[in-house]
Amino acid sequence: MFPLFNLSLLINGFPLQKAKTELRKIQSIPEQEYQSFIETKKKEIVDYHLNNNSFYQKFVGKSTFQNWEDLPIMTKTAFQKPLAERLSTGFSLKNSYINKTSGSSGDPFVFAKDKFSHALTWAIIFDRFGWHGIDFNSSYQARFYGIPLDFIGNTKERIKDFMGHRLRFPIFDLSDKILEQFLKKFRNKKFDYINGYTSSIVLFAKYLQQKNIILTDVCPTLKACIVTSEMLFEEDKILMEKYFGVTVINEYGASELDLIAFENQEADWRLNAESLFIEVLDGNNTAVSNGNEGRIVITSLYNKAHPFIRYDIGDIGVLDEKSTPKKPILKKLIGRTNDVALLPSGKKSPGLTFYYVTKSIIEDDGNVKEFVIKQAKIDTFEIEYVSETELNQSQIHKIEAAIALYLEKGLIFTFVRKEKLERSKSGKLKQFVSSLTPTLSKGEGVLSK
Secondary structure, three states: OOOOOHHHHOOOOOOHHHHHHHHHHHHHHHHHHHHHHHHHHHHHHHHHHHHHOHHHHHHOOOOOOHHHHOOEEEEEHOOOOHHOOOOOOOOOOOOOOOEEEOOOOOOOEEEEEOOHHHHHHHHHHHHHHHOOOOOOOOOEEEOOOOOOOOOHHHHHHHHHHOOOOOEEOOOOOOOOHHHHHHHHHHHHHOOEEEEEHHHHHHHHHHHHHHOOOOOOHHHHOOEEEEEEEOOOOOOHHHHHHHHOOOEEEEEEEEOOOOEEEOOOOOOOOOOOOOOOOEEEEEOOOOOOOOOOEEEEEEOOOOOOOOOOEEEEEEOOOOOOOOOOOOOOEEEEEEEEOOEEEEEOOOEEEEEEHHHHHHHHHHHHOEEEEEEEEEEEEEEEEEEEEOOOOOHHHHHHHHHHHHHHHHOOOEEEEEEEEEOOOOOOOOOOOOOEEOOOOOOOOHHHOOOOO
């Protein structure tokens, strides 16, 4: 098959072959020399932006640096200004890769990458997917993503789908009628892998469970399922692997950076140490030892168009004790620093706590398909859910008892059954939302996935 995906990158000016050569060079560096390589790249990228980027010069407050730890932490709010004011000398909106973040953290912004840096991103994605026998130029993708509804945006995405050898399954309507249409496509197409948002793919797996269908029985070419952008729960992974009949692979990335972590064949969540330097820091911006939780702070080692240096991505995680400079491993991705509930007692609790408690109870019989939890007041929460039948009083009492046990007594919950849940424009489902928008002390409010 002609490599249309490679061709699409080349047409847009991304030097993919050069990036693949650089990646092979990086990966050939021996383990004992890798820390030195990282230190060199860190110094190079900081010096570059201090000399060529007035935005970063002002942000740091000086034109040179001595100690890495003295460099200030960047956050999304630092980028809330026109992109033209943040670009390095020689880069413009025309000669750079321009995109915008999803805004799921509440602080969306437009960003830029130089074209080599973006090509390196794709070289790394090709490499990681290749671990599981997937080739972007020939493997047929079942893509569970949103899509722009305006004509121009929709057309652009359809062209990308054609070039990327993928068929899109729009996820804004996931009723049984639509899921049946999805299943029909799997019966008639030779898909190699599924890729997309976790919550949508989980819902499809639950539909298969309801029908008692193993997907590989109707689509035997399927070899893998890769989920991204939303938390993957272990019980959901087990469900998907049972009813898809293939391995489920966890991806963690950020559009403004790169692919951050990808699950390998040994089920380790390998961090990207080729184009990124990843730190896990405490509330004092000091690196924690492996095995301890902290804020994930990332430096893009190759992006010359726009600085992402010691950039707090807004997530909390834990590095595995067996990590090395060349092969760091993400042991846990715990959640976002802003997904936290303030309780009447003064306690701060990760929003995912509610999700775990309720999930373990209301899904026992498969009645509830999906749900979100919203905090309206400090003591008041609303659970919106999609189900075959309405929750009964016995189920509600069990949930309330579990919440009192794991969190605290006296919390007020209302349960609202919906035909479907509200998703973002991109199709993501935010599992916990607080209207209180608490200010979270750095390093607090975490829960393992």
